[in-house]
Each structure stands twice: as structure tokens, then as C-alpha cells.
Amino acid sequence: MSRYTTMGCGSSTSLVYHSSDSWSCSIPVCSVAAGLQRLTALTLFVCFFQDMDLIDILWNQDIDLGARREVFDINHRQKEHELRKQLQLEEEKRLHLMREQEKALLAQLQLDEETGEYIPRPPPNAPVEPAVTPLEVTQNVGFTQETGGSMSFDECLQLLAETFPVEQNQSPSVCLDTPPVSVPASSNMMSPEPTALSPAALSSGQLTPPQRVSPDLEEAWMELLSLPELQQCLNMQMEDTLQTTTYPLPTSAETQTPSYPDYPPVQTPIFNPLTSISDAKTNSLNVGPAEFMNTFDGSVPSMPLLDAFRQIKVDAPQLDTSFSGEDFGGVFYPPTEQEECSSQPGQEESKRMCDSPNKVAFAHMDLYSLSPGDSVNRSKQSLTAEHLDSDSGFSTNGSPNDRSVYGSGSFGCSDSEMDEMDQNPGSAESDYSEMFSLNFEPEHFMASNSVTELSRPPQQPEKKPKQREGDPAEESGNEGTPFTKDKAKKRSDVRLTRDEQRAKTLNIPFTVDMIINLPVDDFNELMSKHQLNEAQLALVRDIRRRGKNKVAAQNCRKRKMENIVGLEGELDSLKEERDRLLNDKTKNMKNLKEMKKQLNSLYLEVFSMLRDEHGNSYSSSDYSLQQSTDGSVFLVPRIKKTFKSKENHPSPL
DNA sequence: AACTATTGTCATTGA
DNA sequence: CCTCAATGACAATAG
Numbered sequence: 093m094s095r096y097t098t099m100g101c102g103s104s105t106s107l108v109y110h111s112s113d114s115w116s117c118s119i120p121v122c123s124v125a126a127g128l129q130r131l132t133a134l135t136l137f138v139c140f141f142q143d144m145d146l147i148d149i150l151w152n153q154d155i156d157l158g159a160r161r162e163v164f165d166i167n168h169r170q171k172e173h174e175l176r177k178q179l180q181l182e183e184e185k186r187l188h189l190m191r192e193q194e195k196a197l198l199a200q201l202q203l204d205e206e207t208g209e210y211i212p213r214p215p216p217n218a219p220v221e222p223a224v225t226p227l228e229v230t231q232n233v234g235f236t237q238e239t240g241g242s243m244s245f246d247e248c249l250q251l252l253a254e255t256f257p258v259e260q261n262q263s264p265s266v267c268l269d270t271p272p273v274s275v276p277a278s279s280n281m282m283s284p285e286p287t288a289l290s291p292a293a294l295s296s297g298q299l300t301p302p303q304r305v306s307p308d309l310e311e312a313w314m315e316l317l318s319l320p321e322l323q324q325c326l327n328m329q330m331e332d333t334l335q336t337t338t339y340p341l342p343t344s345a346e347t348q349t350p351s352y353p354d355y356p357p358v359q360t361p362i363f364n365p366l367t368s369i370s371d372a373k374t375n376s377l378n379v380g381p382a383e384f385m386n387t388f389d390g391s392v393p394s395m396p397l398l399d400a401f402r403q404i405k406v407d408a409p410q411l412d413t414s415f416s417g418e419d420f421g422g423v424f425y426p427p428t429e430q431e432e433c434s435s436q437p438g439q440e441e442s443k444r445m446c447d448s449p450n451k452v453a454f455a456h457m458d459l460y461s462l463s464p465g466d467s468v469n470r471s472k473q474s475l476t477a478e479h480l481d482s483d484s485g486f487s488t489n490g491s492p493n494d495r496s497v498y499g500s501g502s503f504g505c506s507d508s509e510m511d512e513m514d515q516n517p518g519s520a521e522s523d524y525s526e527m528f529s530l531n532f533e534p535e536h537f538m539a540s541n542s543v544t545e546l547s548r549p550p551q552q553p554e555k556k557p558k559q560r561e562g563d564p565a566e567e568s569g570n571e572g573t574p575f576t577k578d579k580a581k582k583r584s585d586v587r588l589t590r591d592e593q594r595a596k597t598l599n600i601p602f603t604v605d606m607i608i609n610l611p612v613d614d615f616n617e618l619m620s621k622h623q624l625n626e627a628q629l630a631l632v633r634d635i636r637r638r639g640k641n642k643v644a645a646q647n648c649r650k651r652k653m654e655n656i657v658g659l660e661g662e663l664d665s666l667k668e669e670r671d672r673l674l675n676d677k678t679k680n681m682k683n684l685k686e687m688k689k690q691l692n693s694l695y696l697e698v699f700s701m702l703r704d705e706h707g708n709s710y711s712s713s714d715y716s717l718q719q720s721t722d723g724s725v726f727l728v729p730r731i732k733k734t735f736k737s738k739e740n741h742p743s744p745l
Numbered sequence: 746a747a748c749t750a751t752t753g754t755c756a757t758t759g760a
Numbered sequence: 761c762c763t764c765a766a767t768g769a770c771a772a773t774a775g
Binding site: 750751752758760 | 769772773775
């Protein structure tokens with residue numbers, strides 16, 4: 093991560109007079125440029141790519157829950173690795189380009205001698221270049237603006253105040269109003285550890301960039317998101333965010349909006365979580381702050397970050413005015429405006445972005461959080477629902493269709509219980525949300541509590557929906573992700589849906605997950621608590637049996653694959669050993685041959701030295717040397733051996 | 746259309 | 761006898 097540090101620090105500190113050891117702190121949120129933030133963010137991404145191996149490991153740990161052949165397929169892994177390398181290269185290229193652009197941008201800045209800050213030069217054509225050139229950069233805005241704030245918002249505020257004294261009366265109230273939660277959340281985004289990611293940030297803006305930027309980033313993002321720990325962290329932070337709902341956001345928004353009437357209408361739709369959701373209903377959100385606030389009243393939980401971002405964006409225009417240089421805003425903030433969707437009908441692209449799942453996700457969360465008194469469960473449920481929704485939503489084919497596809501799959505089952513469902517296939521879609529709110533939420537909730545959650549490998553199918561939660565973008569662009577997760581998810585969805593539907597049809601009061609994963613005692617207790625009729629009992633038993641068997645089958649297959657892999661390894665090692673033994677054999681044969689040769693020569697030598705009583709040498713054809721068991725050597729006549737041995741005993745040498 | 750891979754399910758077996 | 765896990769076999773599905 094040295095590169096990470098140097099690049100981050102180098103580019104930032106060179107621009108901002110305020111320096112710090114930590115590069116994350118040196119990232120200017122308001123004073124320098126969004127472009128810088130984009131740069132650092134992209135640097136971060138590159139670093140993420142560098143850590144892809146780690147991610148890969150984690151990923152595989154996750155995937156390993158179910159045995160798939162690819163896990164053991166080295167070629168497959170190598171392909172992935174190459175692909176990743178390629179992505180890395182591309183990313184570095186992009187980064188290089190960014191730096192070039194950054195230089196160009198800096199060229200348009202001049203040093204303010206009073207403040208020591210770099211400020212944009214007045215030339216009227218200044219904004220043109222930055223506004224146009226960093227198209228790709230522009231697309232990162234959602235990401236960088238959030239992630240760029242590695243410093244706390246107070247720090248940002250301070251910096252902003254120092255940089256633009258004019259704004260002091262406005263900014264403090266704004267920024268201080270921003271929830272403390274959003275600060276670590278957004279700042280953590282810059283940290284390479286996935287655990288630091290903020291769910292809200294992810295849901296709102298973080299998810300967008302990969303979708304907007306490039307498939308590479310998207311893929312990387314998805315892989316990041318698919319990390320179980322990350323998701324866990326996301327959930328945790330989401331809960332935190334949900335619990336911290338007491339900030340007076342509306343006030344800040346209200347103070348902001350009227351103050352700068354030029355911008356708010358434009359800005360609000362960008363980060364308005366409800367815009368995309370309630371698009372159909374309240375498409376006129378940009379009409380006025382009052383409506384805006386009304387719309388937001390219920391969505392407080394998710395607002396902190398959004399509001400913060402909106403404030404950043406709203407602050408931007410202020411900066412413009414304060415510096416009386418529209419060019420300034422043109423230089424630094426065109427990206428934000430490019431992202432604005434609802435206010436600019438011509439931009440279908442950005443509009444589509446606004447409909448992107450993260451926004452939808454946010455909306456769902458907010459909607460769910462509307463119901464008071466429901467905290468954790470609700471948040472989890474909303475997570476589930478939102479991503480299920482966003483999942484299909486992001487497929488750009490219209491969520492209802494996708495859902496109905498799934499739904500029809502579930503209804504297509506031939507079970508008798510499903511007959512009545514088949515009769516009104518139209519209910520598939522309508523029942524969907526209800527179904528998941530009814531069954532899915534407790535399922536996940538239970539899953540987190542249940543014992544089996546700990547021994548997760550068998551739970552793969554149940555876990556897949558969670559994976560979907562984690563990365564709504566996955567549905568659209570996981571062609572790069574290994575292990576055919578997508579398909580698996582769809583199937584598991586169908587499967588779960590089927591069981592869910594069955595349970596729902598018979599009004600089973602528990603979740604499928606409970607039915608399957610509960611320990612026997614708890615399960616029996618649960619059964620005894622509720623009065624279930626025969627059909628219900630049978631179904632519950634079937635669901636439990638099927639669920640357990642499903643898990644068992646997965647385990648079995650995993651074991652089988654592992655066995656195969658183990659046997660293959662064993663085969664390899666045995667082959668190696670065989671080769672080694674063959675080598676030994678030939679070597680030994682050679683040695684033996686050599687020794688025989690030596691023995692023969694020695695024999696001849698010894699034999700030639702033997703003399704009889706007359707001093708004559710023995711004929712090798714008539715005599716031979718033989719060694720007895722006790723080590724003594726005898727001269728034995730070859731022919732007439734029998735006679736000679738009878739008549740005269742061999743003479744010991 | 747045939748083939749393959751994946752996954753879910755059922756039946757059976759043994760602990 | 762019941763429960764459960766393991767496993768072979770089959771079917772459905774998607775690519």
C-alpha cells in the first residue's frame with residue numbers, strides 16, 4: 093500500500109496548504125477540487141485491485157461454502173488472475189490520464205497569496221476544459237465526493253471555513269448538523285479495509301460509480317461488496333445509521349435550499365433517496381424545498397449521508413458565488429451537475445443513473461424505516477427487500493418483469509400446494525414484497541441468530557440472497573465474477589420462493605429458514621407452540637427435510653469434489669513417487685552391475701594369485717573360489733566336483 | 746438438438 | 761422407532 097500512500101499524499105498535499113501525515117486527512121473535500129478526490133478515489137480503487145488477491149481469497153472462502161468445480165480449477169483461477177491484472181493495467185492507465193487532467197486543471201489554478209490556497213483563474217474559458225475533459229472522472233463524482241471526505245466533516249468544515257471565509261456563516265450550521273455517523277462512514281470509504289465501508293454510502297453513492305464508470309470498477313466493486321465481512325459491516329453500520337436518526341437534517345436542508353435558490357432544485361434530486369423510488373409519485377421533488385422536506389420526513393435514517401453530500405454540492409455553488417467566479421464552479425463542480433438527472437430531462441443517461449438500484453435501495457430502506465419502533469429487524473429486512481428490488485431493478489429491464497420471471501418460476505412448481513398459486517399468477521408480483529417481508533426478513537434475522545449460521549457452508553443457498561443484497565450491481569455486471577453466482581442465485585431464489593410460497597399458502601407462521609435451521613428441540617417446541625393442522629405439519633416437515641437434505645447434498649457434493657481433488661493430488665504424488673522409485677531402480681541396477689564387475693575382477697585377481705604346492709597356478713576352468721557361510725573361502729574343483737569333494741576335502745585358503 | 750454443469754429432490758442406508 | 765446425515769440417482773434448468 094505504499095503506492096497508495098504516496099499517490100494519495102503526493103497529489104493532495106501538493107495542492108492544499110494544509111498538510112498532514114495521513115493522506116486521508118490531506119484530501120481536500122471542498123477547497124481544492126472534486127477532481128483531486130476523484131483521483132485519490134481512483135487510486136484507492138487501484139489499491140483495491142492490488143488487494144484483489146486477498147479479496148479473492150476471502151471470496152473463495154465464501155464461495156467455498158458450496159463445492160463448485162471452479163474452486164479447484166486452476167485454469168479458471170489463472171484466467172481470473174489475468175483478467176484482474178488486465179483490469180489493474182487499465183485502471184493505472186486511467187489513473188495516469190487523470191493525473192494529466194489534474195495537471196491541466198492545476199494549470200488553471202493560481203495561488204491565492206492571502207490564503208495560500210489555489211484558486212481557479214478567472215479566464216472565462218477556464219471551465220470549459222475541465223468540465224468537458226474529465227468525462228470519466230465526472231462519472232466518479234458520486235464516489236469521490238463521498239469517499240473524498242476522509243477527514244471528518246468538522247475538519248472539512250474548518251477547511252472550508254478557512255478557505256472560503258465568506259461561507260462561514262452558512263457552512264458551520266450545515267456541516268455541524270450533519271450526523272456524526274456520516275462522517276466515519278464517508279471517511280471510511282477511503283480506507284482500503286472493506287470493513288470500513290458505510291452501508292449508507294454504499295447504498296447511495298458508492299454503488300453508483302462502478303456502474304457508471306466501467307465494468308472493471310463495477311466488477312471490483314462487486315467483489316468488494318460480496319465480501320461477507322464487508323456485508324456484515326455494512327449491515328452493522330446501516331443499523332448504526334438507522335439508529336442515529338436525530339439530526340435536524342431538514343433544517344439544514346431548508347437553510348441551504350433557500351439560501352441558494354440557484355442550485356438546490358438541481359442538487360436535490362441527485363442524492364434524494366426517495367426521488368427514484370417515489371419517482372412516479374413525486375417527480376416534482378425539485379419544485380421546492382417544502383415539498384422536498386415533506387418527502388424526506390420519513391426517510392431520516394438514510395438521510396445523513398445524502399444530506400451531507402447534498403450539502404457538499406450545495407456548498408459548491410456557494411463557493412462559486414463567493415469567488416465570483418462561475419468558472420470556479422465550472423471547473424470543479426460540473427460533474428455534479430452532470431449527474432443531476434431529474435432537473436435535466438435531456439439527460440437520459442443520468443436519469444437512468446438516478447433510477448439505479450442504490451437509489452432505489454435507499455428508498456426502500458427509508459420506507460421501511462418509516463415504521464417507528466422497528467429497528468434492527470426492519471433495517472435488515474429493508475436491506476433484503478431493497479436489494480432484491482434493486483437487483484431486479486438494475487437489470488434495466490424493469491423490476492416487475494424480472495420479478496415475475498422469478499415468480500413464475502416459483503409458481504411453475506407442480507406441487508399441489510402450489511395449485512392455487514398458479515391460478516392467480518398475477519399475484520406473484522404483488523405477493524413478492526409481502527412474501528419477503530413476511531418470510532425473508534425473519535429468515536435473515538433468524539439466520540444471524542441460529543446456530544447453523546455459524547456453520548455456514550451448508551447454508552449457501554440461504555446465503556445467496558444476502559449476497560444479492562450486498563451488491564445490487566452484481567446482477568447487471570458480474571460476468572467477471574467467478575463461480576456462476578448469478579445463476580446459482582436465481583435458482584436458489586426460485587427454490588426459496590417455492591418453499592416460501594408453499595409455506596405462505598398454508599399460512600405457516602414461521603419462516604422457512606426457521607423451519608430448516610432450528611435445532612430439533614427448538615423446532616419441536618416451535619411446533620408445539622403453534623396449532624398446526626395435518627397439512628401444515630406435513631409441509632413443515634417436508635420443508636425441513638428438503639432444506640436439510642439440500643444442505644446435505646451441497647455438503648456431499650463439496651466433499652465429493654474435495655475427495656476428487658485430494659485423490660488427484662494423491663495421484664500426482666504417487667506418480668512422482670513411482671518415477672522416483674524407477675529412477676532409484678535404474679540407479680541401483682547400475683550400481684549392482686558395477687559391483688559385479690568389480691567383484692569379478694577381484695575374483696580373477698585373487699584366483700590368479702593362488703598357487704598349488706608346486707607353485708603352479710590353478711586353472712580357472714578346473715577350479716573356482718567359493719565362500720562358505722562362515723566367511724571362509726574354498727578352492728573348489730569345477731569338474732568332478734563330487735568325486736574330488738569326496739576324496740579330498742577342499743583346502744581352506 | 747445434444748450435451749454439460751448445477752442444483753434440488755427423493756429414496757435409501759447407516760449411525 | 762425416530763432423527764439425521766450421507767449419498768446415489770433422477771429431474772429440472774440454464775448455458
